[in-house]
Amino acid sequence: MARTEAIEGATAEVTEATVLDTAQQARQAPEPEYAPSALPRPVPRVLSIAGTDPTGGAGIQADLKSIAAHGGYGMAAVTALVAQNTCGVRSVHTPPADFLAEQLRAVSDDVAIDAVKIGMLGDTPAILAVKTWLEQTRPPIVVLDPVMVATSNDRLLRPEAEDALRGLLPLVDLVTPNLPELAALLEVPVAGSWAQALEQGRELSRRHGLKVLVKGGHLQGADSPDALVDAAAGPGQDVVELSAPRVDTVNTHGTGCSLSAAVATVQARTLDWTLTLRQVKHWLTGALERSGELEVGRGHGPIHHFHHLQPADHPAQGFSQELWRQTAGVREDILALPFIRELAAGTLAEEHFGYYLAQDARYLNSYSRVLARASALAPTEAEQLFWAKGAHQCLEVEAELHRSWLAGREVPGGQGPVTKQYVDHLLAIAGNGSYGELVAAVVPCYWLYAHVGEQLQAGPAAADQDHPYAAWLQTYADESFAEATRQAVAIMDAAAAAETAAGRQRMRTAFEQSCRYELDFFDAPRVYA
């Protein structure tokens, strides 16, 4: 026997048996207990609350791809069924808000949710259902893409629901409006310039006490800038700009959906909004650049969510290229550190330099043991020899640091806090991780050091013999170290190819964490010397 229920013109079939079962369960079920989430989470469980797109470019379909592309486990509760394609929206069917509430409870009664991404909500009842659920469950990370109008100019939020949407903001950590949505949330005209957009972002952040990702996709110009605005961070620190080249493509359908879902996922792993946005922005640029390969639809096509898994040119180097690209933000941050800038300019305080050298010597001693472990795990004799040589060289450089650079310098003894954290991270992986994970954890030390060296060598200081750190800068110009770095990266790619998908994900995490420690290591003299 079947009961047919009308959902604004659409039909849904619910069997009587199902209705009875559900009613019985509801009577018998204990009060819902929302499973707790413990962050950071290597494979975050991310819930998308959004509308649908049967062509798969926007809405929950895009969100699920985006979550998966970032190594998360995707879930979805549907707010509205949208008959749309790359050319536009044809019609929208909205199930009763009670049914949305039922979907949300079904997920949270059972699954610990690490992050939520909210997209198209459609109308006030859906917004209120989500608000009630958020108040009850309090997921640790909530990202809201305040979807109002599609790329095709079709409305996806009833105008009278804008007030209710504002009421959701206090429950949100990050809101990601495009420029018209930012203006609508503030009830002001759309910003005509980037500076005006940032001012609006500050105002929204201040008014509702949340972070705002101001998106510049709708501006003209060679770049497509975004900015993370957090009024609570105070003047001078409240805006972090994330610029990327504007990609010449019509395939921008679902960029906002994909971006916000990716941010929710990566944030649950990194717990660092700036790092998350840098990673996601680089991925998004690649997804736009490679969107043409998909050939989906005749209008505004979708982005290529999985471009990083299908390298265009050098399949063997795909893994390291992907990681290099995803950690571009950390490299920028390293080069912007006072330590590096002052080292290049020759204005670095002696005691900061001495602290760095002393910590480097300590680090190298432990790093040598970690490389020895990589040698023990290596699958080929060539790799065994490579890491064993590396372990040997670390001890030689350590001895040289003590013999020449540290001799006669007054530096505090002992292992500094950053050195300890970095070394503990490496030793934990050496003790418990796979070969691939260990290789991914040790490569940033080679690669970032070589990169910093390249930048310092390219600067004017390297040629200036009166520069107080000229001799030290010369040590960066070692071609044999550059060659060792190339080999280490190639070994990492080979190790990645031999790993399972889950193993590769652990490699990514190990690599990203080591990059962060490299950044902290270069900054440690400023903090602890």
Ligand SMILES: Nc1ncnc2c1ncn2[C@@H]1O[C@H](COP(=O)(O)OP(=O)(O)OP(=O)(O)O)[C@@H](O)[C@H]1O
């Ligand atoms: N042509 C482009 N090249 C590079 N980045 C872009 C381009 N268009 C949009 N972006 C980026 O895509 C993200 C979404 O930006 P946009 O301002 O288009 O938001 P949106 O309008 O909410 O997206 P959607 O198209 O899904 O509605 C931002 O990070 C933006 O900088």
Ligand SMILES: Cc1ncc(COP(=O)(O)O)c(N)n1
């Ligand atoms: C279900 C749904 N959610 C969001 C968008 C906005 O995406 P875009 O502006 O790229 O069309 C959409 N078209 N459909």
